[in-house]
Amino acid sequence: MIEVKNLSKQFKIPTEKKGFFGQKKEPFWAVDSLDFTVKKGSIVSILGPNGCGKTTTLRMIAAMLSPSRGTALIDSLDVRKDKQKIKSKIGYMTNNTSLYDRLNVIETITFFAELNQIPKDIYMSRADKLFDQLDMRDYLLKRVSDLSTGMKQKTSIVRTLIHDPDVVILDEPTTGVDVAGQSVIVDLIKSIKESGKTLIFSTHQLNEVRDIADHIIVMKAGKKVFDGDNEQFQNLNSNKSFTEIFMEMVDD
Amino acid sequence: MTKWQTLLIKELRHLFRDTKTIIQTIVVPTFLTPLLIGGIVWYISSIAIEESKKDYEVAVYKLENTQLSNKFEESERLNITKYETVQGVIDSVKDGDSEIGIVVEEDFEQNLNKNVSSKITIYSKNIDTFSQAKSLAEDIIDNFENDERSDRLSNLDLDEEFINPIEILEEDLTTEKEAAGSIFGGILAFFFVMYVITGSMYPAIDLGAGEKERGTMETLISTNISSLEIIIGKMLSVTASAVLTATFSLLGFIIPLVIIFFFYADSIPESLFNTLSSLVNPTAFLGIFGLIVPLSILMGALLLAVSVYSKNTKEAGLLLGNLVIVFFLPAYIPLFNPGLELDFIGSLIPCYNLALLTNSLIAENTNWMLYFSALGSTVVYCCVAVYITYIMFDDEKIIFRS
Numbered sequence: 226m227i228e229v230k231n232l233s234k235q236f237k238i239p240t241e242k243k244g245f246f247g248q249k250k251e252p253f254w255a256v257d258s259l260d261f262t263v264k265k266g267s268i269v270s271i272l273g274p275n276g277c278g279k280t281t282t283l284r285m286i287a288a289m290l291s292p293s294r295g296t297a298l299i300d301s302l303d304v305r306k307d308k309q310k311i312k313s314k315i316g317y318m319t320n321n322t323s324l325y326d327r328l329n330v331i332e333t334i335t336f337f338a339e340l341n342q343i344p345k346d347i348y349m350s351r352a353d354k355l356f357d358q359l360d361m362r363d364y365l366l367k368r369v370s371d372l373s374t375g376m377k378q379k380t381s382i383v384r385t386l387i388h389d390p391d392v393v394i395l396d397e398p399t400t401g402v403d404v405a406g407q408s409v410i411v412d413l414i415k416s417i418k419e420s421g422k423t424l425i426f427s428t429h430q431l432n433e434v435r436d437i438a439d440h441i442i443v444m445k446a447g448k449k450v451f452d453g454d455n456e457q458f459q460n461l462n463s464n465k466s467f468t469e470i471f472m473e474m475v476d477d
Numbered sequence: 478m479t480k481w482q483t484l485l486i487k488e489l490r491h492l493f494r495d496t497k498t499i500i501q502t503i504v505v506p507t508f509l510t511p512l513l514i515g516g517i518v519w520y521i522s523s524i525a526i527e528e529s530k531k532d533y534e535v536a537v538y539k540l541e542n543t544q545l546s547n548k549f550e551e552s553e554r555l556n557i558t559k560y561e562t563v564q565g566v567i568d569s570v571k572d573g574d575s576e577i578g579i580v581v582e583e584d585f586e587q588n589l590n591k592n593v594s595s596k597i598t599i600y601s602k603n604i605d606t607f608s609q610a611k612s613l614a615e616d617i618i619d620n621f622e623n624d625e626r627s628d629r630l631s632n633l634d635l636d637e638e639f640i641n642p643i644e645i646l647e648e649d650l651t652t653e654k655e656a657a658g659s660i661f662g663g664i665l666a667f668f669f670v671m672y673v674i675t676g677s678m679y680p681a682i683d684l685g686a687g688e689k690e691r692g693t694m695e696t697l698i699s700t701n702i703s704s705l706e707i708i709i710g711k712m713l714s715v716t717a718s719a720v721l722t723a724t725f726s727l728l729g730f731i732i733p734l735v736i737i738f739f740f741y742a743d744s745i746p747e748s749l750f751n752t753l754s755s756l757v758n759p760t761a762f763l764g765i766f767g768l769i770v771p772l773s774i775l776m777g778a779l780l781l782a783v784s785v786y787s788k789n790t791k792e793a794g795l796l797l798g799n800l801v802i803v804f805f806l807p808a809y810i811p812l813f814n815p816g817l818e819l820d821f822i823g824s825l826i827p828c829y830n831l832a833l834l835t836n837s838l839i840a841e842n843t844n845w846m847l848y849f850s851a852l853g854s855t856v857v858y859c860c861v862a863v864y865i866t867y868i869m870f871d872d873e874k875i876i877f878r879s
Contacts, residue, residue: 289699290873309701317699323692327494328487339483340700384696 227263227286227392227423231295232256234281255281257447258295263425263440268418270434271427273444274475279427280320282444283394286425287317299392313341316390320397320427322377326370330361330380333369334387341388348387355383358416359409375406382413393417395426399433411437435459435467445475480702484710485717492680492714501679502718506672506726511733524607532556533610536566536575536600543586545597548617549579555613570600576610577601592629653748655840657755662836663812665730669723669769669835670808670828674801676722677777680715685784686793694876704870708781712866715777716770723769727762761838764848768831771855775827776804778862782869788879808832824850827858 234256239248256278263269271279284290286297288308297304299311324333331352338348356362359379369377378398385393395414399407407430414437417424428434434441434455441458443451451458451474461470478486492498535555540546549557558575560566566578578600582588588595597618601611630637638644651659688694697707734753742750780797787793807829811817819833830851837843869875 287699289695290877309703312699312701315699317696319692319695319699321692323696325487325491325693326691327491332487332490336483336487337700339478340480340702342480 228298232259233294235293267439269440270438277444278447316385318385337384481706481709488714533576536569536578653751654755658836658840666832666835672726677719681780686787719773764838782866
């Protein structure tokens with residue numbers, strides 16, 4: 226279970242005022258007093274316009290950024306204190322493919338598996354299943370730089386799952402992927418759910434959310450504006466579409 | 478395998494699959510630099526040879542009808558042109574019509590006859606360092622002066638020893654090894670420093686700012702590898718590249734030497750051959766490498782820290798370009814001051830200590846206390862640099878600075 230309690234993050238952002246060393250900076254709450262709970266094995270989608278704090282929230286849950294206030298507990302482990310333990314329980318995929326261009330697919334997967342200290346026989350068997358599931362067999366010896374965006378995204382997914390994490394966090398997993406690729410990723414998300422893992426993902430593709438999310442959190446300007454299950458979200462206004470409900474929620 | 482070892486292997490694989498790394502680490506130091514140095518030496522020698530065969534125009538005033546004028550006219554390489562005024566001589570040199578100008582004072586001959594000093598002014602442009610015109614003229618004047626002095630002494634029935642109460646005899650006790658250290662030590666050290674810097678600069682940019690730019694740094698820190706393990710893996714990759722570059726630069730010097738020994742040994746002067754032989758000194762090179770390795774780690778850590786701080790590769794290139802000057806300057810100083818000797822304070826200055834210790838290691842007159850002082854201080858700087866890099870990697874404001 227994931228418990229997010231009063232989670233907040235403050236950054237200093239440049240203002241228009243100029244000081245001696247360039248632009249003056251002032252504090253800005255990118256995420257402000259966020260509270261929610263994620264049940265084990267559920268799929269949670271975090272929605273919101275650009276700059277609303279989705280990525281910052283995901284990074285704090287993944288113990289990559291320290292909260293300025295509040296905390297998040299991953300199976301009772303505190304993101305402020307148990308960073309390394311949390312990171313070994315989490316598979317985090319960034320919002321771009323972010324892979325090493327000069328390694329091939331196999332080398333990439335091997336690197337991340339060995340970084341997580343997984344024995345070779347175990348990670349190879351896991352990788353084999355994922356390669357088949359994602360139809361990647363013909364590309365294993367190709368360098369990442371030679372792969373299409375979709376294939377890079379698939380490689381990124383395999384490396385995220387190779388250490389069999391309890392919690393999977395995907396930051397905009399379908400960005401830049403064609404329709405066929407999006408479908409593969411959606412199927413994979415469903416199969417992750419079937420395996421009992423908890424999955425949190427952010428996206429701008431509202432159709433994906435409508436189809437696969439159990440739990441929806443909508444953010445606006447760093448604050449939570451909706452927290453409930455998929456049905457509750459759609460029942461907010463039965464006369465309006467999923468997208469219209471969302472737009473009404475985040476419109477100024 | 479530990480996590481930092483896994484990271485190190487991945488970083489090296491990733492780095493050395495890049496053609497830029499191969500060119501920087503292997504091709505340039507092994508082949509291009511010896512070719513470049515050889516080319517420059519050949520070009521300078523050819524200019525010097527050309528100058529040694531060249532005739533020079535000399536503008537003169539009031540030189541005619543003197544005993545000295547005959548000596549100048551006998552010279553095969555100086556073409557004399559007479560001018561009516563001193564200003565004419567000066568203008569001729571200024572305008573480049575003459576290489577040098579010689580002005581003899583009005584009463585030149587009379588003064589000589591009266592056994593007093595006569596004045597000669599030589600006008601030249603000293604920036605033309607290859608020109609032999611001035612030295613040819615000075616040789617003629619010196620010979621004339623010696624003859625004149627001998628005549629005056631014999632007229633007084635005095636021996637030359639009368640005006641030379643002390644005769645200084647000079648014996649150069651410099652050994653071939655010391656000569657080799659003095660000639661090549663500074664250059665070698667300068668090249669080592671240069672290659673350690675160039676060998677670590679590109680990997681540092683690629684593994685720091687480059688990873689931030691490509692987003693792979695975020696992927697890496699999302700895994701359960703600690704900041705310390707990341708910097709160990711990355712820093713050793715940068716260091717390995719720097720040491721490899723330094724090794725290949727050493728090969729770049731050894732290969733031409735081997736070629737000279739095997740194929741041109743008979744055609745070079747014995748003294749030069751012996752000086753070059755002194756360079757082949759395994760103890761010296763082990764000693765130099767003992768200093769280069771911690772220096773490479775120091776540079777690797779510092780360059781990586783600056784690279785990680787940078788928002789992107791462009792900013793990293795700019796900042797590192799300024800940082801490397803700090804390392805280059807101390808290595809430059811001994812190159813242009815061959816007489817410098819290392820003291821305790823100097824042994825604490827990175828690169829400067831390497832340059833002077835390279836001299837003494839080749840010359841086999843190393844003060845080992847200063848060697849270990851240099852080694853120890855570099856190791857301490859390394860630890861500080863690694864700590865700074867660790868702080869950088871552990872600071873989310875820096876890692877996510879963009």
